[in-house]
Amino acid sequence: MKPAAFEYRRVSSVAEACQCLASEGENARILAGGQSLVTVLNMRLAQPKILLDISGCAELSYIRAEKSYLAVGASTTQSQLQQWNGLAATHPLLHETLPFISHFQIRNRGTVAGSIAHADPSAELPLCLATLGGEVILQSHKAKRALPASEFLLGMLTTAKRNDELVTEVRFPHKKPAMPMPLMNSPCAGEISQLSPARLNLTPMRFGSALAASRTGL
Numbered sequence: 001m002k003p004a005a006f007e008y009r010r011v012s013s014v015a016e017a018c019q020c021l022a023s024e025g026e027n028a029r030i031l032a033g034g035q036s037l038v039t040v041l042n043m044r045l046a047q048p049k050i051l052l053d054i055s056g057c058a059e060l061s062y063i064r065a066e067k068s069y070l071a072v073g074a075s076t077t078q079s080q081l082q083q084w085n086g087l088a089a090t091h092p093l094l095h096e097t098l099p100f101i102s103h104f105q106i107r108n109r110g111t112v113a114g115s116i117a118h119a120d121p122s123a124e125l126p127l128c129l130a131t132l133g134g135e136v137i138l139q140s141h142k143a144k145r146a147l148p149a150s151e152f153l154l155g156m157l158t159t160a161k162r163n164d165e166l167v168t169e170v171r172f173p174h175k176k177p178a179m180p181m182p183l184m185n186s187p188c189a190g191e192i193s194q195l196s197p198a199r200l201n202l203t204p205m206r207f208g209s210a211l212a213a214s215r216t217g218l
């Protein structure tokens, strides 16, 4: 199938994206790497009238090590995070997980924030964010707010993001001392995730149980 007709707009700033989200409401949808959204459009599971492409938004392209967390801007790709120097030391879970996200062609286009905003229960990054107790920064034309993963990720393909909001940043807390991060995943990169960030030393668990763990503070 082919997608329903839509208008394509390449935005160059967060302010421009927020303005359009505010005026168009449900008619507008953010396009990041397009690696999940395009399939959804092709299947006509969503038929937005306007796609707001944030991939060229320079202010959203960054990786910054802050005092207690790693801040990843919303147009940063999964490959850029994978290649970031120092990831193995501060975020061993991400370092070990990223290569398992499909193939490099997908990671070269797919964004970190896009994967989290999409909230696929079989995806690696929402699970990592929930397990590490990370945060998502949301911006609308009116306000900015931070939500912990446990409040942002509500279930399968469902988040607490409002229609007029954009995810601008994702925050992964730095590794705490004595936090072992052994990892189980499919032996074959590119297969659907069977990830187990066994911080809790549990049998393989997926998004739902990680979320439950982060909610109960384990």
Ligand SMILES: Cc1cc2nc3c(=O)[nH]c(=O)nc-3n(C[C@H](O)[C@H](O)[C@H](O)COP(=O)(O)OP(=O)(O)OC[C@H]3O[C@@H](n4cnc5c(N)ncnc54)[C@H](O)[C@@H]3O)c2cc1C
Pocket (backbone or CB within 6 Å): 029, 030, 031, 032, 033, 034, 035, 036, 037, 038, 054, 074, 100, 101, 102, 103, 106, 109, 110, 111, 112, 113, 114, 115, 116, 117, 118, 120, 122, 123, 124, 125, 161, 165, 166, 167, 168, 190, 191, 192, 193
């Ligand atoms: C063949 C194939 C195999 C894959 N295998 C895996 C895998 O093994 N593991 C895995 O985790 N993923 C996998 N993926 C998904 C991939 O990681 C996607 O890149 C990711 O899920 C979505 O990121 P994106 O930047 O492409 O987002 P898009 O597809 O552009 O957007 C996805 C959704 O999030 C919304 N969105 C995106 N960015 C924002 C934002 N900043 N603010 C608000 N809303 C936003 C969009 O509106 C859309 O609803 C695969 C994809 C493909 C095509």
